[in-house]
Amino acid sequence: MKTAGDNGSLLRRTLDLVRARDGRLTRELQRAPGGFGLGQVPAAKAPDATTSMVCGFCSTGCGLTIHLRGGQAVGLTPTSDHPVNRGLACPKGWEALSVLDADDRATVPLLKDAAGRRRPVDWHTALTEMTDRFRSIQAVHGADSIAFLSTGQIATEEMALLGAVTKFGMGILHGDGNTRQCMATAVVAYKQAFGFDAPPYTYQDLEESDCIVLIGSNVCIAHPILWERVMRNSHNPEIIVVDPRRTETAMAASLHLPLRPKTDLVLLYGLANLIIENGGINHRFIEQHTRGFDSFAAFVRQFDVQRVADETGLSIQAIGDAATRITRRSRVSFWWTMGVNQSHQGVRTAQAIINLALMTGNIGRPGTGPNSITGQCNAMGSRLFSNTTNLLGGHDFANPDHQAKVARILEIPRERIPDHSGWAYDQIVDGVRAGKIRGLWVIATNPAHSWIEQRRLRDILDRLEFLVVQDMYHSTETARLADLLLPAAAWGEKEGTFINSERRFGVIKKVCRAPGQALSDFSIFKLVAHYYGCAEMFAGWDSPEAVFQILKRLSAGMPCDFTGIADYRMLDEAGGIQWPYPAGSADTAPQRRLFRDGRSYHSDGRARFLFEEPRQVPEPPRRDYPFHLLTGRGSAAQWHTQTRTAKSDILRKLYPKDPYVEINPADAADLGLGPAQWVFVESPRGKARVRAFITPTVQQGHLFLPMHDSSTNRLTLAVFDPESRQPAYKSCAARVRAVGQTDVLAETQGASFIPLPSSGADSNDCAES
Numbered sequence: 001m002k003t004a005g006d007n008g009s010l011l012r013r014t015l016d017l018v019r020a021r022d023g024r025l026t027r028e029l030q031r032a033p034g035g036f037g038l039g040q041v042p043a044a045k046a047p048d049a050t051t052s053m054v055c056g057f058c059s060t061g062c063g064l065t066i067h068l069r070g071g072q073a074v075g076l077t078p079t080s081d082h083p084v085n086r087g088l089a090c091p092k093g094w095e096a097l098s099v100l101d102a103d104d105r106a107t108v109p110l111l112k113d114a115a116g117r118r119r120p121v122d123w124h125t126a127l128t129e130m131t132d133r134f135r136s137i138q139a140v141h142g143a144d145s146i147a148f149l150s151t152g153q154i155a156t157e158e159m160a161l162l163g164a165v166t167k168f169g170m171g172i173l174h175g176d177g178n179t180r181q182c183m184a185t186a187v188v189a190y191k192q193a194f195g196f197d198a199p200p201y202t203y204q205d206l207e208e209s210d211c212i213v214l215i216g217s218n219v220c221i222a223h224p225i226l227w228e229r230v231m232r233n234s235h236n237p238e239i240i241v242v243d244p245r246r247t248e249t250a251m252a253a254s255l256h257l258p259l260r261p262k263t264d265l266v267l268l269y270g271l272a273n274l275i276i277e278n279g280g281i282n283h284r285f286i287e288q289h290t291r292g293f294d295s296f297a298a299f300v301r302q303f304d305v306q307r308v309a310d311e312t313g314l315s316i317q318a319i320g321d322a323a324t325r326i327t328r329r330s331r332v333s334f335w336w337t338m339g340v341n342q343s344h345q346g347v348r349t350a351q352a353i354i355n356l357a358l359m360t361g362n363i364g365r366p367g368t369g370p371n372s373i374t375g376q377c378n379a380m381g382s383r384l385f386s387n388t389t390n391l392l393g394g395h396d397f398a399n400p401d402h403q404a405k406v407a408r409i410l411e412i413p414r415e416r417i418p419d420h421s422g423w424a425y426d427q428i429v430d431g432v433r434a435g436k437i438r439g440l441w442v443i444a445t446n447p448a449h450s451w452i453e454q455r456r457l458r459d460i461l462d463r464l465e466f467l468v469v470q471d472m473y474h475s476t477e478t479a480r481l482a483d484l485l486l487p488a489a490a491w492g493e494k495e496g497t498f499i500n501s502e503r504r505f506g507v508i509k510k511v512c513r514a515p516g517q518a519l520s521d522f523s524i525f526k527l528v529a530h531y532y533g534c535a536e537m538f539a540g541w542d543s544p545e546a547v548f549q550i551l552k553r554l555s556a557g558m559p560c561d562f563t564g565i566a567d568y569r570m571l572d573e574a575g576g577i578q579w580p581y582p583a584g585s586a587d588t589a590p591q592r593r594l595f596r597d598g599r600s601y602h603s604d605g606r607a608r609f610l611f612e613e614p615r616q617v618p619e620p621p622r623r624d625y626p627f628h629l630l631t632g633r634g635s636a637a638q639w640h641t642q643t644r645t646a647k648s649d650i651l652r653k654l655y656p657k658d659p660y661v662e663i664n665p666a667d668a669a670d671l672g673l674g675p676a677q678w679v680f681v682e683s684p685r686g687k688a689r690v691r692a693f694i695t696p697t698v699q700q701g702h703l704f705l706p707m708h709d710s711s712t713n714r715l716t717l718a719v720f721d722p723e724s725r726q727p728a729y730k731s732c733a734a735r736v737r738a739v740g741q742t743d744v745l746a747e748t749q750g751a752s753f754i755p756l757p758s759s760g761a762d763s764n765d766c767a768e769s
């Protein structure tokens, strides 16, 4: 029997079908012409002006047109005539503004009280406390007892000011950046081979090559706009992908070489040997522009194709096929990212790539080059101007002429310039452990999530007397450990320049107000100098653009000379300008590559062949940990530790909600695992609770964990390339087991499982596939 209530409910449901009673209002969905050539935009966000700037996520450096209303950003679109992205952006770029509005933005300095509770304080209290504590630690333990860890995410002018204030003003020797985690290997490889850290290419080379070799680079996912440039290549290029996984990029390749993890060096030496045997070398280029080829040719003779096949797991036919394809094409470009850089022998692997380019003369011409792709938006700025490994502007701390030049331009006493670079990231961490570093200043990076072998690092950070974290969010794992949190403005809330992977300077602008009392990193560094008592030394550094002019003068005569770039306006109008761009340069083309005359930056102008016997992986699979664990980027919508990307509702919809491990179907069957089942991935150092993603894209015996979840670095092993000191994130031994009833019980009782932090609480660090 139906009641009157039933009928009412039926009526309501029928009306709900006709008219939605929740969700967005129709007027919010209306669109209107945006003007400025933008097409349709949400009517409520129609701009009254636009401006342009580069994206603040990755090193691709896409141009974005910011829609302004009353001087504030209300939306963005990719810039259609920008030389990098030509009207395209990946999901992260489209969402670059929305992540600024998160609830966990740091808006006021927070100081821990005696009970460990974070209390809001004003800037005067915060900076007095910071500089007093640092000074008193230095007074007892020496100037070197304070260190800093910075980032490739802040503007060039900011990192230069930080490096100058700390090293010249505060007497701090040890400082490094999270670029150590992504680009140190490429830096050292280029420096040793060419005499300067000089990625030689322009993105145009992706369109000009007739053979594109991608090594340890899932460019489809990690650098989607560069993949779009490959898709525009009209030369029907061979695409050779060297990667243990059948990545999205490998699926689009004409030849995929799914080698055993960390056998890339053996493969590259074997390819060199085959190319020499096949007569595929460029004798003229080798004789005129290189040094050490004969020794290299003799060395690689031992890498006969049978040995290479045995060690890499590839077929003899596939190895020969790759060598033939490289030999037959005239414009071969070699591209690498973290699969090479984050390795126990990354520098030699990168140099084995450089060797292939040199011996085949694939350098300095369109569509060629040994080309490392950077990770963070300003990793290249950090490499040249952070004043950490190099003295400002790519100079050498140990070179008296360089010291004198920098002292003269900055008008500071030469004695303020250290005569050697300080410790690398891992050495600073060890310094904390050993009690030599007592105070640490962490800027826009989140080592408690991103540093290798996480639990060890967190124990070490606990030993600090005073930890200062400067970040746009108060919720990162490292920020929560801080004794003092300094709230920083983000991309979009401040000015400066970034340098992208192809050496292109691009401008960032203030198009939003920073929340609360947050200040630009530039202003914070100036204030620290003032409170520390060294502000006079930096009186001329009064704005980011003033610092740009100082850096210009420092670059004079160096390979990165950009004295021909007048100002930000010139950069803005050109859509960015690549270094070098010396004053009076006749070559002002928007796409330029290095080494067109074959000369490197070594004093004899010759590039070096560098090589070394391959070494075994430090932790191969074994009986109790039978899998080889690989790590890398999960999706194009995720950025590193997801400090920002997890704040976007849209980006969160573009990747799985739960962390997962990729496992081969045969292995899953052996272990009795079903799709999406919760499992523990364990290494000798810790465990991660993730879902099983059963897929043939990983080989039998391999596991793949995206790096974005905080639990991944509980498993990784703290091993470093001996030349670059870059962590080897990509390889360790692991095992998998299903989460059982006892685990669930233990979790409920909080006995054995450490709860995963919310995916929204992390940072900007660099480590990608």
Ligand code: SF4
Pocket (backbone or CB within 6 Å): 055, 056, 057, 058, 059, 060, 061, 062, 085, 088, 089, 090, 091, 092, 093, 094, 223, 224, 225
């Ligand atoms: S590819 Fe990189 S620079 Fe371009 S929009 Fe995406 S995140 Fe930004």
